[in-house]
Amino acid sequence: MAKPTTRYACQSCGASFPKWAGRCDACGEWNTLVEEAVPDAAPKGLGVAKGRRIEFVGLTGAGAAPPRRLTRIAELDRVCGGGMVPGSALLVGGDPGIGKSTLLLQATARLAQEHRVAYVSGEEAVDQVRLRARRLGVAEAPVALASATSVRDVVAALDAADGPEIVVIDSIQTMYVDTLDSAPGTVAQVRASAQELIRVAKRRGVVLILVGHVTKEGMIAGPRVLEHMVDTVLYFEGDRGHQFRILRAVKNRFGPTDEIGVFEMTDGGLSEVSNPSALFLADRRGDVSGAAVFAGMEGTRPVLVEVQALVAPSPLGTPRRAVVGWDSARLAMVLAVLEARCGVAIGANDVYLNVAGGLRVTEPAADLAVAAALVSSLTGEPVPADAVVFGEIGLSGEVRGVGQTDPRLKEAAKLGFATALMPARAGAGRGDGGLRTVELRRLGELLPLFQQ
Ligand code: TYD
Ligand code: MG
Numbered sequence: 001m002a003k004p005t006t007r008y009a010c011q012s013c014g015a016s017f018p019k020w021a022g023r024c025d026a027c028g029e030w031n032t033l034v035e036e037a038v039p040d041a042a043p044k045g046l047g048v049a050k051g052r053r054i055e056f057v058g059l060t061g062a063g064a065a066p067p068r069r070l071t072r073i074a075e076l077d078r079v080c081g082g083g084m085v086p087g088s089a090l091l092v093g094g095d096p097g098i099g100k101s102t103l104l105l106q107a108t109a110r111l112a113q114e115h116r117v118a119y120v121s122g123e124e125a126v127d128q129v130r131l132r133a134r135r136l137g138v139a140e141a142p143v144a145l146a147s148a149t150s151v152r153d154v155v156a157a158l159d160a161a162d163g164p165e166i167v168v169i170d171s172i173q174t175m176y177v178d179t180l181d182s183a184p185g186t187v188a189q190v191r192a193s194a195q196e197l198i199r200v201a202k203r204r205g206v207v208l209i210l211v212g213h214v215t216k217e218g219m220i221a222g223p224r225v226l227e228h229m230v231d232t233v234l235y236f237e238g239d240r241g242h243q244f245r246i247l248r249a250v251k252n253r254f255g256p257t258d259e260i261g262v263f264e265m266t267d268g269g270l271s272e273v274s275n276p277s278a279l280f281l282a283d284r285r286g287d288v289s290g291a292a293v294f295a296g297m298e299g300t301r302p303v304l305v306e307v308q309a310l311v312a313p314s315p316l317g318t319p320r321r322a323v324v325g326w327d328s329a330r331l332a333m334v335l336a337v338l339e340a341r342c343g344v345a346i347g348a349n350d351v352y353l354n355v356a357g358g359l360r361v362t363e364p365a366a367d368l369a370v371a372a373a374l375v376s377s378l379t380g381e382p383v384p385a386d387a388v389v390f391g392e393i394g395l396s397g398e399v400r401g402v403g404q405t406d407p408r409l410k411e412a413a414k415l416g417f418a419t420a421l422m423p424a425r426a427g428a429g430r431g432d433g434g435l436r437t438v439e440l441r442r443l444g445e446l447l448p449l450f451q452q
Contacts, residue, residue: 081255
């Protein structure tokens with residue numbers, strides 16, 4: 001039988017199949033199989049040739065590790081776990097147009113004050129990057145600029161003795177390895193390009209920053225393949241209609257993954273937001289029903305955001321549930337607990353839930369704030385304007401304690417709030433930052449607050 005010359009590779013998970021199908025059997029994604037040439041030689045066993053023995057070394061190496069590279073953009077450095085580690089590879093993913101190139105051009109300009117930095121654009125010509133740099137006010141920074149897409153050329157540049165210490169590849173989807181037949185942007189090319197670049201970066205101790213576009217399904221093309229090849233994965237998110245941008249670490253071999261960096265997109269590029277709570281609450285009107293301020297934590301930093309709910313009679317047989325910035329399964333749970341444990345009937349209404357400012361909240365501690373916003377919208381009675389809310393809700397209707405109570409209360413007090421609706425705490429006399437605390441044991445205890 002003739003050897004097949006092509007195969008079909010899933011652009012999402014990288015699995016390959018001899019036949020095309022609408023759905024990838026490995027990961028279940030639809031329309032992700034793309035025809036690719038079969039690589040020439042299948043990997044064989046080791047054979048009889050003996051390898052060179054590797055040399056083992058002790059865990060306590062001599063000499064200190066090279067210091068981390070700091071961009072001095074505090075929001076970015078913190079998300080990286082305190083700067084970028086030499087010899088590591090970072091992937092910065094995000095929707096097209098969200099501001100990845102802008103962020104990285106600003107970062108490279110800062111880094112160039114202390115290090116040799118290169119910016120390789122595969123998407124824009126050198127003049128276009130210069131134009132952007134002028135707009136960002138960093139045109140004078142000593143960044144080495146190139147427009148290139150061939151990995152062979154980029155590797156040659158990185159491998160030179162006077163090569164850069166930090167290099168940005170914008171984007172990995174435009175890069176190609178000339179020994180492969182597939183088009184740039186396919187899984188095979190993205191994987192091979194990243195592999196070559198990472199290999200030379202590790203050998204040379206270069207910080208490699210790869211930009212990756214997210215497909216409209218919300219994944220970096222060839223996402224899983226790339227995510228486990230690099231050391232750090234950062235997502236740049238936010239919606240384009242909003243000026244806020246959030247940089248989130250989803251994987252980090254050298255730091256925590258729950259930190260976020262908050263930026264604001266302005267005419268002159270991205271500016272850091274060191275106090276996001278004040279910004280997220282800037283447009284708040286205290287006297288409307290259906291809104292509650294959630295005292296949340298993002299990594300080590302407390303962040304206050306407004307949770308907005310709208311409960312409206314539904315014209316449809318199956319009422320709508322629309323959620324922005326929170327988990328819709330979690331909303332369903334809070335609705336069910338309100339209904340079954342507290343007798344609050346919302347079931348036949350449309351429910352819209354929104355976290356203002358474009359932040360995505362992942363903490364279960366937001367349950368109580370969501371419940372307060374829902375009940376407030378249903379009754380038309382506003383949540384007290386000077387109150388923050390937090391606490392997890394259990395299926396039997398109990399309000400469960402959450403971690404890091406003190407920083408939440410401190411931040412709320414700092415921003416002028418006077419009351420906290422929160423889980424009951426064991427032991428009295430804890431620091432509560434001067435706030436009046438209303439401690440709830442059961443969700444039902446929330447309801448009298450709305451029946452005036
Ligand atoms: P960009 O960095 O090109 O996005 P990406 O590389 O993620 O595709 O950002 C483009 C958007 O940012 C574009 O819609 C214009 C806007 N922008 C500003 O608002 N201010 C600026 O100073 C710059 C450079 C871009
Ligand atoms: Mg770009």
